[in-house]
Amino acid sequence: MIDEILPSPVGTGSTFADYDAALTALYPQEAAAIASARPKRRQEYASVRMCARRAMSELGVPPAPVLSGVRGEPLWPGGIVGSLTHCPGFRAAAVGRSSAFVGIGIDAEPNLPLAEDLLEFISLPQERARVHALTQSSPEVCWDRLLFSAKEAVFKVWFPLAKCELDFTEAVIRIDPGSGTFSARLLVPGPTADGERIEGFDGRWLSRRGILLAAIALRRTTGQGEAGALPRAGGLGRPVDHLADGDPGVLLTHPHRRARSTESMMPSRSPWPNTPEFATTDSTIALACSSTRTSMPGVEGARSNW
Numbered sequence: 104m105i106d107e108i109l110p111s112p113v114g115t116g117s118t119f120a121d122y123d124a125a126l127t128a129l130y131p132q133e134a135a136a137i138a139s140a141r142p143k144r145r146q147e148y149a150s151v152r153m154c155a156r157r158a159m160s161e162l163g164v165p166p167a168p169v170l171s172g173v174r175g176e177p178l179w180p181g182g183i184v185g186s187l188t189h190c191p192g193f194r195a196a197a198v199g200r201s202s203a204f205v206g207i208g209i210d211a212e213p214n215l216p217l218a219e220d221l222l223e224f225i226s227l228p229q230e231r232a233r234v235h236a237l238t239q240s241s242p243e244v245c246w247d248r249l250l251f252s253a254k255e256a257v258f259k260v261w262f263p264l265a266k267c268e269l270d271f272t273e274a275v276i277r278i279d280p281g282s283g284t285f286s287a288r289l290l291v292p293g294p295t296a297d298g299e300r301i302e303g304f305d306g307r308w309l310s311r312r313g314i315l316l317a318a319i320a321l322r323r324t325t326g327q328g329e330a331g332a333l334p335r336a337g338g339l340g341r342p343v344d345h346l347a348d349g350d351p352g353v354l355l356t357h358p359h360r361r362a363r364s365t366e367s368m369m370p371s372r373s374p375w376p377n378t379p380e381f382a383t384t385d386s387t388i389a390l391a392c393s394s395t396r397t398s399m400p401g402v403e404g405a406r407s408n409w
């Protein structure tokens with residue numbers, strides 16, 4: 104169902120179940136990277152990588168290992184951007200060609216209220232007011248959790264571009280319940296892409312089967328541009344490239360996982376199991392998300408079959 108909130112041409116893979124086959128199908132360097140993790144973590148890591156392989160296959164690119172960067176970000180093969188997510192009962196991956204997309208961020212959460220006090224931590228006053236209003240009018244969606252999910256999706260598209268932290272209160276999200284869209288306005292200077300500073304992101308959300316999904320696919324405005332690094336704004340964000348391994352400041356506030364050995368060679372086989380639950384999505388391309396940029400406000404290439 105993640106395909107329903109991503110534009111074409113994005114490849115997706117998702118599953119509602121885990122399979123032992125996912126573990127044995129890991130590339131050696133992925134298996135090494137996750138070897139010492141708890142079984143539950145190993146399983147989600149493996150399952151979401153099978154989703155990634157499926158997504159790559161749908162995009163027409165060869166399967167490849169997906170290791171993790173210093174802040175936990177997925178490291179995609181050259182020419183590919185993408186995002187992974189896993190929550191209880193659901194795992195998903197989305198990939199696009201970097202010639203078409205600057206970045207992608209997806210997030211899945213159970214449709215359950217946030218733990219007490221968490222809303223206050225992750226939201227701005229205007230976001231809380233909106234959450235409370237939406238909860239009154241449409242209680243079937245946990246709007247606090249959806250707000251959180253949208254923020255996680257923002258971070259996942261933000262980080263590979265900006266290479267620094269983005270606090271929950273450094274982007275203001277507005278969720279539109281009727282259209283299944285949301286917008287994120289950055290309250291700190293964004294990175295540049297295709298020569299334009301990114302000021303925010305537009306995304307899509309979906310609530311189905313007890314899962315909330317949020318997705319952002321940031322399209323290129325030119326076929327030529329490359330995403331640029333964020334000029335450091337005084338005191339805003341937090342670069343991670345200077346952090347020593349195990350830096351407690353980051354580990355305490357943003358626990359993440361680290362990659363290990365990458366020495367093994369990539370196997371030539373496709374490790375994707377032939378199971379219907381690992382859904383392919385080539386028939387359903389429903390919508391587009393776009394960036395909000397200085398010289399290009401509004402939605403770019405949005406489709407309207409909603």
Ligand SMILES: CC(C)(COP(=O)(O)OP(=O)(O)OC[C@H]1O[C@@H](n2cnc3c(N)ncnc32)[C@H](O)[C@@H]1OP(=O)(O)O)[C@@H](O)C(=O)NCCC(=O)NCCS
Binds near residue numbers: 174
């Ligand atoms: C990184 C983070 C967004 C992951 O979200 P999550 O809901 O905990 O976990 P999910 O299961 O949805 O996603 C996990 C996947 O995110 C991806 N991810 C992790 N760190 C990432 C990063 N820095 N950049 C992009 N993607 C990242 C990984 O692929 C990971 O899966 P893997 O470890 O199996 O490879 C979250 O842990 C975090 O640090 N949040 C704080 C920052 C934030 O959200 N700020 C709000 C800005 S408005």
